[in-house]
Amino acid sequence: KFGTGDYLRPSFIQFINCKRILVEGVTLTSSPLWILHPVYCSDLIIRNVNINSLVINNDGIDFDSCVNGLVEGCTFRTGDDAVVFKSGRDRDGWKVNKPMKNIVVRNCSAPQVLHGIAFGSEMSGGIENIYVENFSLGKVDGEAIQFKSNKDRGAFIRDVFIRNVDVNSVRGHLLYFTKSYHSYRGGKSPSEFSNIYLENINCAKTNYVIQLQGLEEMPLHDISIEKVKVGEAKSIFDKKEFYKNVKLQQFKVAGETIEMSNF
Numbered sequence: 001k002f003g004t005g006d007y008l009r010p011s012f013i014q015f016i017n018c019k020r021i022l023v024e025g026v027t028l029t030s031s032p033l034w035i036l037h038p039v040y041c042s043d044l045i046i047r048n049v050n051i052n053s054l055v056i057n058n059d060g061i062d063f064d065s066c067v068n069g070l071v072e073g074c075t076f077r078t079g080d081d082a083v084v085f086k087s088g089r090d091r092d093g094w095k096v097n098k099p100m101k102n103i104v105v106r107n108c109s110a111p112q113v114l115h116g117i118a119f120g121s122e123m124s125g126g127i128e129n130i131y132v133e134n135f136s137l138g139k140v141d142g143e144a145i146q147f148k149s150n151k152d153r154g155a156f157i158r159d160v161f162i163r164n165v166d167v168n169s170v171r172g173h174l175l176y177f178t179k180s181y182h183s184y185r186g187g188k189s190p191s192e193f194s195n196i197y198l199e200n201i202n203c204a205k206t207n208y209v210i211q212l213q214g215l216e217e218m219p220l221h222d223i224s225i226e227k228v229k230v231g232e233a234k235s236i237f238d239k240k241e242f243y244k245n246v247k248l249q250q251f252k253v254a255g256e257t258i259e260m261s262n263f
Contacts, residue, residue, distance in 0.1 A: 009057070011037035019043050029053055035078070037062045040098055044069040054079040054112070062086060065098035065125050076110040081118040082137075083108070085127050090152045090187070093124025099155075100127040111138035116167070119157050120148040121181045123191065126155040137167040144203070146176035147193055151215070154189035163199040170206035173238060174230065177220055178213040190218035198225045205232040209253055214242035221245050230254065 002008055012031035015021055015038045027050040028035050035051055035058055038044055044066060051060045051074065058079035061071060065087045076082035087093055087100040100123070110116060116137045119127055137144055144167050147157055167174065175198065179191060193214070203209075209230055214220035220243040230253045248260040 009033040011035070011062070013037065014039060015041050017041065021045070022047075024048055026050070027052065031055065031058050033057050034059045034062045036060065037064060038066050038069075039064040040066070042067045046071045046074060048073040050075045052077045056080070059084050060110075060113075063100055063103060064088070065096065065100055067102055069103040071103070071105040072107050074108045076108070077112045078110070079114055081115040082110040082113045084118045085130055086120065086122045087125030087127055087155070089122040090124055090154075090189075093122065094154060096125060098125050100125065101129045103130050105130075105132045105135065107134045109136040109138075113137065113140055115142040115146060116140055116144040117162070118143075118146050118148070119160065121150065121153065121183075123149055123157060124153050124155050127157045128159045130160045132162040132165070134164045135166075137165065139168060140170045140172070142172045143176040144170045144172075144174045144206070145198070145201075146173070147196070148176070148178050148181040149191035149193075150179065150181045150184040151190050152183075152185055152187035153191045156192040156194070158192065158195045160196045162197070162201075165201045167201070167203040167206070169204060173208045173211050174201070174203050174206040175210040175225065177211060177223075178239075179215045179218065179220070180213055190215050192218060193220050194222045196223045198228075200227045201225075201229070203230045206230060207234045208238040209233050209236045211238040212241070212243045212246060213239045216242050219243050223247070224249070226250055228252065
């Protein structure tokens, strides 16, 4: 419900239950909320789009339970995430049961964002088969690459492949994994994060390099992070708990090599 006194801000452009969508060569500015928000859509191409909107909650592209998409050559200056993958929240997401899957994001840049690439936290229909490569981030005021859920969400984030990401500066975490994201309301539905692969991530400066925060009843598992190079960091690890079969290889922070194999 929109209108005076309701305070609900709409997405700027929102496709719902659509197929064969092309958005190309346009500039989008000054959105009230999420900027480009396809919902329950399939067969999308978003190409050479310039997004310049620095208001609070201004995610650039929010894929929401979509299938088969390509994003390429886009530029983001956003007040929140540049590109986000979602699939519904809690019981609503389970009822609809539409996973987010089969998306390629390549050759994009984000000179100024709050966060960079995000998975969740609304992911109750599941997220899988996501490929991101050749992504350049400039100034990141929060988290550069993040995977997030809580014990209300359920479902999974799996089969995610990210490579060739260059970052200038990060105020929060370069890599951020959490299953204890905010707005938890006491449910008993932990999410599974597995088969996640990150390779060739370069960052000039960050506060924290990585957070690994799983749950005792559902650890993070089968995560491989290779060829990470960070010039300057306040700390390598922030939180580091409840994970298994997580590998850090060819991981260099301020010239120091960090190797970790956890089974």
